[in-house]
Amino acid sequence: xxxxxxxxxxxxxxxxxxxxxxxxxxxxxxxxxxxxxxxxxxxxxxxxxxxxxxxxxxxxxxxxxxxxxxxxxxxxxxxxxxxxxxxxxxxxxxxxxxxxxxxxxxxxxxxxxxxxxxxxxxxxxxxxxxxxxxxxxxxxxxxxxxxxxxxxxxxxxxxxxxxxxxxxxxxxxxxxxxxxxxxxxxxxxxxxxxxxxxxxxxxxxxxxxxxxxxxxxxxxxxxxxxxxxxxxxxxxxxxxxxxxxxxxxxxxxxxxxxxxxxxxxxxxxxxxx
Numbered sequence: 001x002x003x004x005x006x007x008x009x010x011x012x013x014x015x016x017x018x019x020x021x022x023x024x025x026x027x028x029x030x031x032x033x034x035x036x037x038x039x040x041x042x043x044x045x046x047x048x049x050x051x052x053x054x055x056x057x058x059x060x061x062x063x064x065x066x067x068x069x070x071x072x073x074x075x076x077x078x079x080x081x082x083x084x085x086x087x088x089x090x091x092x093x094x095x096x097x098x099x100x101x102x103x104x105x106x107x108x109x110x111x112x113x114x115x116x117x118x119x120x121x122x123x124x125x126x127x128x129x130x131x132x133x134x135x136x137x138x139x140x141x142x143x144x145x146x147x148x149x150x151x152x153x154x155x156x157x158x159x160x161x162x163x164x165x166x167x168x169x170x171x172x173x174x175x176x177x178x179x180x181x182x183x184x185x186x187x188x189x190x191x192x193x194x195x196x197x198x199x200x201x202x203x204x205x206x207x208x209x210x211x212x213x214x215x216x217x218x219x220x221x222x223x224x225x226x227x228x229x230x231x232x233x234x235x236x237x238x239x240x241x242x243x244x245x246x247x248x249x250x251x252x253x254x255x256x257x258x259x260x261x262x263x264x265x266x267x268x269x270x271x272x273x
Contacts (some may be wrong), residue, residue, distance in 0.1 A: 006255045007071075007256065007258040008112045008258070009069070009097070010067035010070050011067060011069075011074075011256045012067070012073035012251045012254060013063075013064045013067045013251070014065060014066075014067035014068025014070070014071050014103075015247045015248070015250040015251035015254060016064060016248060017061045017064025017065050017067070017068060018103070018244075018264070019122075019246075019250075020244070021044050021061065021106075021241050022190075022243075022244035024044035024047060024238055024239055025039050025040065025041060025044045026039070026237050026240040026241035026244065028043055028238050029220055029233075029239070030241075034157075038215070038217035039220055039237070040215050041076075042109055043169075043217075045058055045113060046113065046255070049058075049113060053114070058113050058114040058115070059114030059115070061110050062108075062109075062113075063111070064105045065103050065104075065106055065107035065108045065110060066104075066111075069103050069104045069107060071256070072096050072099050072100035072103065073097070074259035075096045076093040076094070076095065076097035077093075078259035079171065079257075080257045080258070080259050086195065091152075093150070094205075095152075098149070098153075106235060107231060118262075120122025130201060134204075134210050139205075140205045140208045142204070142205070143201060143202070143204060143205025144202045144206060145205075146201060146202075146204035147199065147201035147203070147205060148204025150195070150196065150201055151195045151198035153191075153195075153198070153199060154155030154191040154193070154195025154197075155195060155238060156191070157190050158188045158192065160187055160191075161184040161185070161186070162184065162188065164184065166187065166246075167180065169254060169255050170249070170254060170255065179249060182245050182246065183245070183246040183249060185239050185242040186240070186245060187243065189235075189236045189238075189239020189243055190239070190243045192219075192236055192239075193216055193236060196219035196222055196223070197215065197219045198223070200212065201213045201217055202255075220233055220236060
């Protein structure tokens, strides 16, 4: 019981940390002229450093994100949410594993800033990832495939909100309509940004140029240049704040099933059958 409770704290602390990061990203997007910096996760973390006790807050976010990484690994490798070993379940768990890798990088970045406070925010995580992938054999084709995965992940994230599937993992005795609507809004907005980022990532693979890989900030800027772009930009930026609220809801009400060795063995056997 104690181990499960501790893991529960890890997972929910991770959701809370991710929620704070997306609040900051939304703030940078909506008030970029005043706040400075691009609306990206690294810039959001760096923006906290100039605030009172900034290094403490950034360090806590880094530790929280490590807890989120542990939860994502439990979801993907031990199948803590019970997605199963069939094609659809394996696809979801692969995306969750990719999420673990992404947030591991952000956690390391936050902890580095908290401990050493040196250097600039550097390039976005997407450009770093694109550069590494394209340095591998057949890297450009792999980058296109990863971009397609981002696009699919965006649609899955938006569908998770529209179909309200996220509610099956929440323990709320009395569903609040406004809370559900905010969560749906946030998931759809995150899905849109995810999908656009995937398109830009695939384009980078097509051009064999890691610099073309789009970050969250690039995705928002792309929206700004569409017809009614200013409206779309603000709508999605506010949606990212709603996604932050969704994460805080998860931090409070998420059903967290602690992983076990039996779960891992069962998920491996199901994948091989």
